[in-house]
Amino acid sequence: MKIQYIENKNSNLNLVFVSGGPGLSSLSFKPLVNLSDNFNLHFLDAMGTTSELKTEPNYSNLLEEIEDYISNISNVVLCGHSFGGIQAIDITSKINTNIIGLIVIGSPVTENAFKILNQNFDIELSQAHIDISKKLEDSPTNEIYKEWFFVYRDFYFNPKTSINSIKVITDDTVCVKSYSNAIAESATKEECLQSLKNLNIPKLFITGELDRVMPPSSAKHEADIGGFDLAVINDAGHFVHYEHPNETIELINNFLSKMGGKK
Amino acid sequence: MKMTLKVVALLLAIGASAQTIKSYADEIASLPELITEQETVLVNLLNNGKAELREGNEPQVVLTEEEKKELIIKNMVHYIRLIEGKEILLEELQRQQFPDLDIRGILEGRQNPGI
Numbered sequence: 495m496k497i498q499y500i501e502n503k504n505s506n507l508n509l510v511f512v513s514g515g516p517g518l519s520s521l522s523f524k525p526l527v528n529l530s531d532n533f534n535l536h537f538l539d540a541m542g543t544t545s546e547l548k549t550e551p552n553y554s555n556l557l558e559e560i561e562d563y564i565s566n567i568s569n570v571v572l573c574g575h576s577f578g579g580i581q582a583i584d585i586t587s588k589i590n591t592n593i594i595g596l597i598v599i600g601s602p603v604t605e606n607a608f609k610i611l612n613q614n615f616d617i618e619l620s621q622a623h624i625d626i627s628k629k630l631e632d633s634p635t636n637e638i639y640k641e642w643f644f645v646y647r648d649f650y651f652n653p654k655t656s657i658n659s660i661k662v663i664t665d666d667t668v669c670v671k672s673y674s675n676a677i678a679e680s681a682t683k684e685e686c687l688q689s690l691k692n693l694n695i696p697k698l699f700i701t702g703e704l705d706r707v708m709p710p711s712s713a714k715h716e717a718d719i720g721g722f723d724l725a726v727i728n729d730a731g732h733f734v735h736y737e738h739p740n741e742t743i744e745l746i747n748n749f750l751s752k753m754g755g756k757k
Numbered sequence: 758m759k760m761t762l763k764v765v766a767l768l769l770a771i772g773a774s775a776q777t778i779k780s781y782a783d784e785i786a787s788l789p790e791l792i793t794e795q796e797t798v799l800v801n802l803l804n805n806g807k808a809e810l811r812e813g814n815e816p817q818v819v820l821t822e823e824e825k826k827e828l829i830i831k832n833m834v835h836y837i838r839l840i841e842g843k844e845i846l847l848e849e850l851q852r853q854q855f856p857d858l859d860i861r862g863i864l865e866g867r868q869n870p871g872i
Binding site for chain 2: 514515516517576577580601602605611612615639642643646649673677678680681707
């Protein structure tokens with residue numbers, strides 16, 4: 495794992511960003527860098543993205559490297575996107591005392607959420623979508639993984655701007671092996687979400703109005719189950735924090751400022 | 758045990774891979790009997806622990822854990838087929854969560870979308 499750390503000497507709060515994919519780097523979180531005005535920021539790049547794979551990138555090993563890293567940090571607020579949000583929920587559900595807040599962006603966790611995701615995924619499929627899925631299945635390379643996202647860009651971004659937004663993935667250094675090895679287990683964490691309901695830390699669930707992975711109604715369902723506050727950002731797709739960084743920064747600042755002087 | 762597990766395993770191997778229309782018709786005709794027999798086979802398999810499978814003076818056949826597991830699963834699937842439970846099996850498989858298996862990919866021929 496490779497980490498980019500931006501220190502704020504006036505803050506004791508550590509905001510740790512965990513990316514989705516599986517197999518994407520923290521590139522999509524970089525537009526949130528101005529949060530360093532208030533907090534210490536940790537951008538985590540999972541093994542296989544900007545660093546070599548040290549071991550098999552299955553779900554457990556990817557989770558372990560995050561747990562190892564944050565075990566040495568106090569006052570952690572985990573902020574995970576999509577698959578990264580599932581990991582953040584999984585880690586937080588183990589009642590780590592150093593985690594004092596949780597922010598999840600567009601993460602499907604329950605069976606219901608995955609059902610909706612898959613229904614939406616099957617809408618308006620063209621031959622190009624079918625062909626690239628077959629290509630990825632036959633030849634799961636990093637380049638084809640990026641190509642796959644490019645073909646499916648309207649599924650992940652506001653379609654009006656997706657042709658530009660998709661660069662956050664096509665310019666990334668991705669790890670398809672993490673996707674292949676970890677995606678299935680990510681759909682087995684419903685109990686972790688349920689167990690958060692009674693965990694007395696601030697929890698915020700963010701989703702985009704146009705998110706087809708996690709539509710607002712689906713996000714409300716997940717937020718209710720886990721006891722999260724819910725925030726919906728207009729005109730944004732699944733990469734809401736990348737498409738609308740200023741709104742996301744404002745939401746996170748407001749959310750964390752309620753944590754009683756931790757800022 | 759009149760019907761030995763060895764024979765059952767052989768029957769299954771034949772039944773699963775090369776079932777003819779005739780044998781299928783025969784099977785349908787005696788379905789209740791086949792179901793009862795298969796239930797007995799399953800109960801015996803599950804009760805036998807380290808399976809000791811003998812017929813008459815045949816030498817003792819000791820299955821490894823892997824072989825035993827395979828035999829139980831094949832017989833369970835055969836039972837599901839006999840009771841016409843294929844659709845329920847598929848629905849249940851889709852509901853179940855196997856951390857290391859992409860069930861959707863296996864059943865529907867495509868992988869889960871990235872998230």
